[in-house]
Amino acid sequence: MSLENQTLEHIKTALKRHPDALMTTAFNLNGIVLLDLATRAGFTGQVVFVDTGYHFLETLIVRNHLSEKYKQVQWITLNANHQQDNLWQSNTDACCAKNKVAPLKNFLEQQKPSALLNARSREQNSTRATIELREESAERIHFNPLAFWTRAELEAYAKEHQLELHPLYAQGYLSIGCAPCTKAVVVGEDARAGRWVGSTKTECGLWTKGGL
Template sequence: MSKSPAAGRQAIKSVLLEEEEIPSISRRLEEAGAEGVIRWALERYGEELTLSVSFGGAEGMVLLDMLVRQMERTGIDAWVYTLDTGFLFEATVEYRERVLARYPNLKFKVVEPRLTVEEQVRKYGPELWSCVPDLCCQARKIEPQQRWLGDFSAWMTGIRRDQTAARSDTPVVERDEFFRVDKIAPLAGWSKGDVDRYVEEHGLELNPLLSQGYRSIGCEPCTRPVAEGEDYRAGRWSGSDKVECGLHIVNGKVGRTS
C-alpha cells in the first residue's frame, strides 16, 4: 500500500482554476454526469487530485469505484485518503480493509492526527469529544485534512444536494478558500435512489453499521443509531448543539456537513 504522495512534493497549485471561470465550468459539468466529472477532474488536475473517503456512507464507495474505473480508462492516477481519528468504530476499520482489498493497486493513505489518542488525553484530559467537541474535531479531523490537502490542488467529495438543506446549493465545482483547493462534487445532483442503484448494479459492499440503524457514521463516541423519522444527521454529537465536524468549510463558514 502506498504511503504518501511524491516524496517531499508540495503542490504548486498551478493547476487551480481561475476564480472567474469556476461558475461556468461548474454549470457545464452539470450535464457531464458523475463519471464525466471525474474524468474531467483527472485530466484537468492529474496527480494534484485527491479523493476523500470516510468509509461510512455509500457515496464514498460509489465515488471510489467510479474513480478507479476512470483511472483505468484514462491511465491517470489520483490519490485517495481517509481520516482515521483514532476513535473510529472497529467495524468501520475492518470494513475499510475489505474495501481496499478490492482495489489492490490504489494509491491510498490513512491520514492521522499529529497527537495520538493517549497524547491528546494527557494534553486535554479524557473525553475531549464530549466537553469541547469542536477542539476534538479540529485536532483529529481538520488539522490532518489541512495538512494532507496542502499537497494537492483539487479535493473530490461525495456531497449531495438532497442530503441536508445546507447542501442544497452545492455546485459541482467550487473554490474552498479554507483548504485552498478546488472542491469537486461529482454526485451533487444525485438522489439517494441514484446512489442505491449504483451500489446494487456494481455489487458494492457497504459499512455494516448502515444496516444497524446508523445513517451518518463518524467517531464511535459521537455517533448513535438514528430513529425512524429523525434527520439522518441526528445521530452525530447527539445531545449537544454541534451538528458539523468542520471539514466542509466554505469561505470561512461551516456550511456543508462531513
C-alpha cells in the first residue's frame, strides 16, 4: 500500500475511534497536506488556528483561501492578542505561552476533544525525530499521520493534488510561524531552522512535554 493510502487508512481509523478529534494548523506545508488528506478521509471536525496577532499577512490570506476550499470542516480562529503586546521582544517563551499555548489550551479545556490530528513529521527537526504515529498525553491522544513523511513526499503530494501552499514557502520559509520569529532557511538546513533564529528555542511549547 502506498504511503498516501496508508495515511488515509490511519486517519480513517483514528476518526472512527475519535469522531470528536480536531486539528490545529498554522498553514505550513505539513498542515496543508494533512488538511487535504484528513478531509479525503472524511474529517469534518474543527480546524483551529491561533491568531497570535503577529502572523504574516500571507498566512491570513492562505487561511481564508483554505476556508473557502474546505467548507466541510468547521473553521475556528482564536484571536489571542488584540493588544499586540510585543512581548516577543523581551521574552519569546513568555510570549508563546501567553499568545499561543494558553489560548489553545483554554479552548481544548472547554471542548475536551479525545484526540488531536497533528501535522508534525520526524524530518522537520531533530526535536521531532522520534515522534510516533500515535502518542498519548494525560488529556488526549495525539495522532501524527505524517510522522514518517519526508519533505519531498509532502511536496510531491501537494503538487499532485494541486494544493495551494503558503506563498512564503517558495521563498525558503519552510516552517512559518509568527513574522517576528520566522526567517527563511538555506539549503541543507532543517525545515524549522528559521524559527527563533539566534536563540536555543525550537518549539513554541504546544507540542512539548507539559504542552497540550
